[in-house]
Amino acid sequence: MISTRGSKRLIEPAPRAAASNPCAACAVRDLSVCGAIEPAHLDKLGAIVAHRKLGPGETLFFEGDRSDSLYIITEGCVRLHKTLADGRRQITGFLFPSDFLGLALRERYAYSAEAVEDVAVCRYPKNRLELLLDQFPAMERRLLAVASNELAAAQDQMLLLGRKTALERLASFLLILMCRMQLKGQKNRVLLPMTRTDIGDHLGLTIETVSRCLSQLKRDRVIRFITAQDVQVVDPQRLNGLAGADGEWMPATTI
């Protein structure tokens, strides 16, 4: 039952130099969504932002590090994870462009954050951000809303980990990614930039079980592999049914 094997860590590649980032404007917009922030304030947000790029496997911060920044992903996929002393790992979530990271106003980060692939982030120093929050309460309301959504997602994940079968877990996972792709205009498509090991550590399964379930979904013509990381959802309806038939978010437009 104890599986450390699925969680071998890679040697971290050397950090890359930070580069100027063309996505800055987009990240600033994210932090100010709802139209609650005026152009003048937008400038102030832009003034405190810094940029960073990471290569595959590189760490943004470690669990337990002093949390001094809030990040927004502008490019690539980031995994968040907690690890037990013996190496067992739980990936608590994958982040994609426009996602927030480290918004907990806590002393220390509760998880590590690593780049799954090439990643770009916007960084907002917490002390300077808090000054801005004092000036613009609407921004704080927005952060609370983001935290609420994360909390709801965490509860869905608890239901998945505590009560769903392996196949239901895979179906739920694919469904969530499919819905995100849908928002970006990609219909019935799922990209899996993370490894099978990562997926297993996210769903509380081993790499073999992940592979077997994906194969089963393929055999049953629910999904089709373009490549091992590029999946087409042939039958979204059935995928939704396999996901456990709770109130899983399945917008009508995707069916």
Add this chain to the structure above:
Amino acid sequence: MISTRGSKRLIEPAPRAAASNPCAACAVRDLSVCGAIEPAHLDKLGAIVAHRKLGPGETLFFEGDRSDSLYIITEGCVRLHKTLADGRRQITGFLFPSDFLGLALRERYAYSAEAVEDVAVCRYPKNRLELLLDQFPAMERRLLAVASNELAAAQDQMLLLGRKTALERLASFLLILMCRMQLKGQKNRVLLPMTRTDIGDHLGLTIETVSRCLSQLKRDRVIRFITAQDVQVVDPQRLNGLAGADGEWMPATTI
């Protein structure tokens, strides 16, 4: 693997009449902790509070209900849970006096909330609370902090559900409750107002496995049963070790 049996619902007892609540002042203080709120503002908080009492098994709200209130528990234990169509249930958390409930500023509740035993809550209507939040940004900062802590707890629970063994789950659970009791001045004592079924549905286990693990902890002289719901932790050190030896919160004073 699919266990609906562990999740039989009770018929709800008849709701009780709301009664005037002597704990109001305490709840208002909770919402304003950090000293950031002045006495005059405290009055305004007290002015919008309402009280409610629930009997064992009674529901405060259902998953999917329009979320119109924020609650603070002032007495008793509340369970939060999500349920799949076939009855499988995941209890995402247990709440105790001073805990917040429904602070998500979302359209609808993401889970149901039920009284485990006799419970008293303070209720703050959301629309009126938001007006207050606009006036006192410090309160909003406090809510964000509470949400951050909940998020961290949710991530610990994901690690537990995804990667810990049955015995580690029980040990972690007992440890968390022990630490809460410690804060109230009760050392090395754990009260379990919830049923074994509830514990199982929280830890992703069956009632039988919960019982077997508790028996093992008893056999190994780690805990001792005063009654089935009143446990003495004989060896906190070892309980901590059994919990999985991650950074699990184990204050030095409890050892």
Add this chain to the structure above:
DNA sequence: GCATCGAATTGACGCAGATCAAGGCATCGG
């Protein structure tokens, strides 16, 4: 005291998913 009933415990057995093991299949450097 005794009957009742829900909750908890304990034992026997089965199964979903973990573990162990053996290829397959890209990608990359030479």
Add this chain to the structure above:
DNA sequence: CCGATGCCTTGATCTGCGTCAATTCGATGC
């Protein structure tokens, strides 16, 4: 082109926990 290296897939076997079933315990009412 070829060997090395990671990652993924698939098969055989094992095991921790779930399932089924039988008591036991404890609270409540009479």
